[in-house]
Amino acid sequence: MTAAQSNGTARVALDAMGGDFGPAVIVAGAIEACRALDVHVQLVGQRAPLEQELRRAGGAPAELEILDAPHVIEMAEKVSRATLKKRSSMLVGLERVRDGHADAFFSVGNTAACWTIAKLVLGTLEGVERPALAAVVPNRVSRTVLIDVGANAACNARNLEEFAVMGAVYSQAALRTPEPKVGLMSVGEEETKGSELTRDVLEVLKRSQLNFVGNVEGHDLFSGKVDVVVMDGFTGNVALKASETLAESILHLLREEIERSSILARLGAGLARHAFRAVKKRMDPAESGGAPLLGVNGCCVIGHGNSQAYAVRHGIRAAAEFWRSGVNQRIQAELRVLSARREATAGVE
Amino acid sequence: MTAAQSNGTARVALDAMGGDFGPAVIVAGAIEACRALDVHVQLVGQRAPLEQELRRAGGAPAELEILDAPHVIEMAEKVSRATLKKRSSMLVGLERVRDGHADAFFSVGNTAACWTIAKLVLGTLEGVERPALAAVVPNRVSRTVLIDVGANAACNARNLEEFAVMGAVYSQAALRTPEPKVGLMSVGEEETKGSELTRDVLEVLKRSQLNFVGNVEGHDLFSGKVDVVVMDGFTGNVALKASETLAESILHLLREEIERSSILARLGAGLARHAFRAVKKRMDPAESGGAPLLGVNGCCVIGHGNSQAYAVRHGIRAAAEFWRSGVNQRIQAELRVLSARREATAGVE
Numbered sequence: 001m002t003a004a005q006s007n008g009t010a011r012v013a014l015d016a017m018g019g020d021f022g023p024a025v026i027v028a029g030a031i032e033a034c035r036a037l038d039v040h041v042q043l044v045g046q047r048a049p050l051e052q053e054l055r056r057a058g059g060a061p062a063e064l065e066i067l068d069a070p071h072v073i074e075m076a077e078k079v080s081r082a083t084l085k086k087r088s089s090m091l092v093g094l095e096r097v098r099d100g101h102a103d104a105f106f107s108v109g110n111t112a113a114c115w116t117i118a119k120l121v122l123g124t125l126e127g128v129e130r131p132a133l134a135a136v137v138p139n140r141v142s143r144t145v146l147i148d149v150g151a152n153a154a155c156n157a158r159n160l161e162e163f164a165v166m167g168a169v170y171s172q173a174a175l176r177t178p179e180p181k182v183g184l185m186s187v188g189e190e191e192t193k194g195s196e197l198t199r200d201v202l203e204v205l206k207r208s209q210l211n212f213v214g215n216v217e218g219h220d221l222f223s224g225k226v227d228v229v230v231m232d233g234f235t236g237n238v239a240l241k242a243s244e245t246l247a248e249s250i251l252h253l254l255r256e257e258i259e260r261s262s263i264l265a266r267l268g269a270g271l272a273r274h275a276f277r278a279v280k281k282r283m284d285p286a287e288s289g290g291a292p293l294l295g296v297n298g299c300c301v302i303g304h305g306n307s308q309a310y311a312v313r314h315g316i317r318a319a320a321e322f323w324r325s326g327v328n329q330r331i332q333a334e335l336r337v338l339s340a341r342r343e344a345t346a347g348v349e
Numbered sequence: 350m351t352a353a354q355s356n357g358t359a360r361v362a363l364d365a366m367g368g369d370f371g372p373a374v375i376v377a378g379a380i381e382a383c384r385a386l387d388v389h390v391q392l393v394g395q396r397a398p399l400e401q402e403l404r405r406a407g408g409a410p411a412e413l414e415i416l417d418a419p420h421v422i423e424m425a426e427k428v429s430r431a432t433l434k435k436r437s438s439m440l441v442g443l444e445r446v447r448d449g450h451a452d453a454f455f456s457v458g459n460t461a462a463c464w465t466i467a468k469l470v471l472g473t474l475e476g477v478e479r480p481a482l483a484a485v486v487p488n489r490v491s492r493t494v495l496i497d498v499g500a501n502a503a504c505n506a507r508n509l510e511e512f513a514v515m516g517a518v519y520s521q522a523a524l525r526t527p528e529p530k531v532g533l534m535s536v537g538e539e540e541t542k543g544s545e546l547t548r549d550v551l552e553v554l555k556r557s558q559l560n561f562v563g564n565v566e567g568h569d570l571f572s573g574k575v576d577v578v579v580m581d582g583f584t585g586n587v588a589l590k591a592s593e594t595l596a597e598s599i600l601h602l603l604r605e606e607i608e609r610s611s612i613l614a615r616l617g618a619g620l621a622r623h624a625f626r627a628v629k630k631r632m633d634p635a636e637s638g639g640a641p642l643l644g645v646n647g648c649c650v651i652g653h654g655n656s657q658a659y660a661v662r663h664g665i666r667a668a669a670e671f672w673r674s675g676v677n678q679r680i681q682a683e684l685r686v687l688s689a690r691r692e693a694t695a696g697v698e
Contacts, residue, residue: 153536196503218588218590219591219594238567240567242567243592244568250599269621271616272615278606279599
């Protein structure tokens with residue numbers, strides 16, 4: 001891939017069969033994306049229902065084509081060998097990326113199935129032991145990359161070091177953070193705090209070439225103190241899901257309270273609705289477009305199952321930016337440096 | 350301790366020297382508690398500044414006395430042997446509980462110091478390998494007990510089984526949940542999901558006599574699906590701190606957005622302010638009073654360092670309820686049953 005390529009139209013393979021609301025919202029999101037962004041969308045899934053949705057939407061824009069994939073992976077499907085063998089929209093879409101017919105893949109389908117198939121089809125980048133799922137969440141000033149949020153429940157220090165490198169590259173290249181500050185999630189800022197794993201990782205990251213600030217705490221997921229928070233996938237998954245539900249709950253509680261208030265208060269809330277909307281939008285996971293799977297040899301972004309058309313459009317944008325920013329080439333280069341340093345250190349010891 | 354005792358006035362030893370705002374807010378909270386609740390408060394700390402604060406507040410109510418403790422443990426103090434040897438307000442206050450001169454202890458001081466001293470002074474309940482810190486958080490319908498949220502970064506299956514028992518007893522006895530539903534925190538509801546630890550714990554809890562519903566996810570910290578969420582202290586600490594900051598951030602963002610809105614919108618928000626306040630109050634950690642330390646031989650509740658008088662009053666209430674509800678006696682009884690079952694199982698195997 002040349003640098004010039006990265007500036008052109010992004011060809012995004014889109015899993016048209018995943019998500020909680022079926023192909024209708026995905027097709028709608030794809031059409032919005034084709035209109036608003038410099039992308040070509042390959043809608044991957046069962047041709048007949050997709051053609052029907054396109055007709056219903058008033059026809060397909062020129063930047064959109066359908067690629068047939070006969071099988072569907074259900075949202076609640078437990079990932080088995082059978083899942084992986086199906087000619088599913090995920091498999092076909094990811095093969096497009098592998099074979100160079102698409103630049104990036106986006107799905108709002110079954111997350112576990114998607115990252116398993118992505119690893120199988122795309123393989124890992126050279127030097128990556130474990131790919132990781134990164135979430136991009138709003139903080140008080142900009143956005144924080146949380147890595148890993150679900151792909152790896154059990155990690156070792158080496159894995160977390162790679163997560164740190166990949167997260168920092170993503171923050172810098174895709175989110176344009178000048179010198180991303182990296183923090184290690186622990187239960188206290190002191191170096192002695194944490195688990196055996198975090199104490200090991202702390203030593204490794206202190207010696208790294210990253211802009212590493214040391215241990216951070218749960219508070220710092222949203223404080224903006226760091227741009228990248230590194231943690232094992234169990235902790236990250238719990239923290240991310242807890243946060244998403246809490247944000248929804250608070251806004252839900254507010255709506256409830258307002259509805260049971262006096263007419264005057266309800267009128268007041270109506271007048272202040274722009275403020276509510278602005279906050280809702282800022283907290284909305286749809287804004288980030290989805291979670292990039294880092295460390296696989298290709299660009300793959302996984303969105304929320306409950307995505308509406310708006311979220312699908314943002315996911316397509318995130319997938320295109322992932323490709324355009326050359327994240328994978330930079331990860332590769334950084335990991336070569338890391339590997340050379342590891343060998344040099346091993347030689348000295 | 351007799352059942353009759355539990356219905357009387359609770360004698361609460363209060364660490365008067367901890368917290369971010371010094372003795373003034375603690376003294377104010379103690380006076381509020383004495384006026385509103387059936388408690389006798391022992392204000393433990395440096396006599397001179399405490400007497401000054403009491404004079405400033407217009408004198409001490411009859412239900413309040415000062416107990417002198419010459420040393421102070423700083424909020425940021427790293428817990429060392431020297432910390433534990435000091436005649437600090439924590440040590441003196443917890444000795445009052447140990448020696449039967451107080452029924453419960455409450456502190457908004459250095460959390461790590463408090464639970465270390467509590468374990469040393471009070472010892473653990475018979476059959477408890479590891480005490481655990483439990484947080485009580487609001488959910489959509491009532492309150493969820495999260496255990497452990499900070500005391501133990503590395504846990505084994507046996508520890509988590511004990512956490513489950515202690516959390517369920519606390520929910521039932523102190524929060525009056527009829528049959529607390531217990532969930533195990535994992536990264537997916539399927540039994541195969543999670544870490545090696547959670548898969549082990551799942552098997553143990555399935556065989557327990559608890560009302561165990563299986564794995565839950567980050568979403569369920571606030572969904573109200575379960576009344577008790579069991580997890581290792583690393584995961585719990587991260588999830589709790591992340592949630593607290595997020596709740597603050599959302600309300601902060603809303604205020605910011607409203608302030609930069611039009612005069613009409615600001616007026617509107619003013620009209621709806623009761624709704625805001627109701628939600629803020631519901632999400633406020635001060636409402637729960639603090640985190641009970643379960644598994645030690647005495648009642649100890651730890652509150653937020655940033656507690657104001659209102660939070661201190663609620664902490665004193667929580668400490669008194671912890672004692673009144675006989676949580677520790679019930680934990681003891683449940684652990685005897687657990688131990689008998691373990692022995693019976695070991696005999697069979």
